[in-house]
Amino acid sequence: MSSPKQIALGLSMRYLGYHAAAWRHPLANPDAASRFDHYRYLAQTAEAAKLDMVFLADGIGLRTKDEPAGALRRSHQTLELEPLTLLSALAAVTSRIGLVATASTTYNEPFHIARKWASLDHLSRGRAGWNIVTSWSDAEARNFNRDKHMDYDERYERATEFVEVVKGLWDSWEEDAPLFDKASGIFFDQSKLHWLNHEGKHFKVQGPLTIKRTPQGRPILVQAGAAEQGLEIAARSADVVYAAPHDLGSAQVYYANLKGRLAKYGRERDSLKIMPGVTLFVGRTRAEAQEKYDLLNALVEPELGLSYLYAQMGDLSAYPLDGPVPEPTNPMVRSLAKGLLAMSRRDNLTIRQLYSTIAAGFGGRVLIGTPKDIVDDMQAWVEGDAADGFNLCPPVLPLALDEFIELVLPELRARGMFRTEYAGPTLRENLGLVPPRNRYAG
Template sequence: MSTRKPISLGLSMRYLGYHAAAWRHPAADPGAASDFSHFLHVARTAEAAKFDMVFLADGIGIRAKDDPPGSLCRSAQTAELEPLTLLSALAATTTHIGLVATASTTYNEPFHIARKYASLDRISGGRAGWNIVTSWSDAEAQNFNRDQHLDYGTRYERAAEFVEVVKGLWDSWDADAFRHDKESGVFFDPAKLHVLSHQGKHFKVKGPLSVARSPQGRPVLVQAGASEAGMEIAAESAEVVYAVPHDLETGKSYYADLKARLARHGRAPEGMKIMPGITPFIGRTEAEAREKYDLLNALVAPELGLSYLYGQMGDLSAYPLDGPVPEPNDPKVRSIAKNLLALARRDDLTIRQLYTTIAAGFGSRILIGTPKQIVDEMEAWVEAEAADGFNICPAVLPLGLEEFAEMVTPELQRRGLFRTDYSGRTLREHLGVPVPASRYGGPVVPPR
């Protein structure tokens, strides 16, 4: 029997979609990823479908290499807009949908991030979220005065301290600090201003933050790592976790492990939403959905398909393409490599078959079927406690989102699994996650 547990829905809207050949689809505008009107249409379509949030993943460099030669010039994942600039524009042109973007803890300073996201939260009326990443590629390092990326341990140690500093800066002001008393001439109550004065191994930050308290207490914290270090950061701070399991049992194990960690940090399981990524191919019939999948896969150049494995699992060029997938060779993102290897072993995939699978959804889980079949699968994961919702990663944008909104969202609503309208104004209200207390004990949410 269905629990009818309401689910959360996010939309990943990077580039032109998550399929490697999205830009070659007959309905796609190849230049749209550099066009604001494209993202405005996508965000408004997601808002009309009552999604909790839109999400912009980001890298601060072109991570793809020309391996094998000729692959890079075939990739559309090479030119995009800066996320916070884009989300600030979308904040002024949407009214309800949450606005989440990635920012690196390795190539930023905590004060920058605290100030930018607090500003976005105020501009949007309480709809901002920060996706915490450490970055991983040498291509990014080489844009920031380094020849190589920081080692794994150092960047996660830095990230943990970075997040704590940002959270501390967001507590700089009590929600009722600003008196604006013209008669007395007192602009703010000095007792309600807090100076962080942080001194740690990686950062020395005095504060306070020069932005008033967030409309939702603080921006929502999002995390996507599945490594041990990443899961600990998530358990302590994240309210949304993006995950990439490809089968139900792996999803259940990850869900149970991460939720169990929350108690050590004084948090309730309901305070975190775990949202696996899925790339749906939707048809009125299963055959129609399969045709859409096959159409896009046929547009993937072999050089480009193979490059997806280089980026995710290391250089596998010495292995036969039609042979079995070996252990990852110096993977750049260990958690993704682990999941992809498990997928290959489970389905007995060759290297060629695995890169086709990755090219179809950039590593996210592929669902091919009718709206009923798609929702059956989503509901099963929620009931099995493998997910609280899903991060939808359409193969082609805006086409995949429009099909989801037209066919899948109504089926979710018919089953009572998803809202028919927004009941709140902030991203925290959409997600149903609490407003964190201030470390200084003052009021946390400004009066409306």
């Protein structure tokens, strides 16, 4: 009998958790997302449990809208720290766990990203990761001298070139370029320093980067999203993909699609880890898990709950909350509106029940059950070629992380699915990924 497949586990630690009412939980500190000690506890606790990485998603504008009126003031998804500053601080108080943060290819320059993430990789001794996003909201555009966000095709075209420039800059120095020869006075071998001299549609970057090759060869590259252009960026360059399917069937289709693209870029299937996001409500019994879910949902005020449906379903504030979900009015994303309406009809959901379902995990996949229920589901996804691991999106932090470690992790380890010790000091080693080759090295 073959050994169970080992899984990767990441912890998303944005805000106070992924539930819309996380800050109102009786055990939550509403100000925690602005406090270093909160994140230090999360990172050190996740590291003690041998998780692969902590992850900070990010936006560079206030995306939450006051739709319907009164929603904005109720949202805790409005205050957060700048990710790279925070991860640099966490690098000093951790030693093994990966440190991954988001940065936009639309509102940065490649040299900025290459330099900052190379620095984090050195400061953490090989634990840095960059989550590649293009940004998507006009709110962000208005913070960077624009009235409207860059159009879809242009921003992905820019992102594709951006990533290639960053990778090129990370190859500026060959591994053995620094000599530090005091006797001869030669600091480095100049033949092993390389200028990029990139000239493209969006960028003109000479290089070289003023940071030596990093402990991982280059930081881990992470990508999220299902857009066609994004899938190609992931297939060409990503080490990890954070996916968002809600059911096994669609996850298997996504997994096969993305893994099937790797060969044309000369990559092996195992060179990319696909880690769907999941929000867990776990209890020693199913009734206890359901109680935890219901407690938080009861704390979602109607204005806030309706805001989670506004873009997809329009303004539903005039309809009875405990009545049926109506046809969407002027949905911004028609495919999502169609899916929400189909789900509400299939499960006979009221408006309140629908917004509670979405608000429970920020629109992501939610599981409610015992440790056995949770691990049965994870194992089915991993063995069914739907996932290589999972990005944990706890409903309330740090409470749900502590519960995962106490209740779920022992079940995973009992089945031989998750490590008891780290494989090595770098994030790349712990993910089981080979170091990238420097393009200039013989």
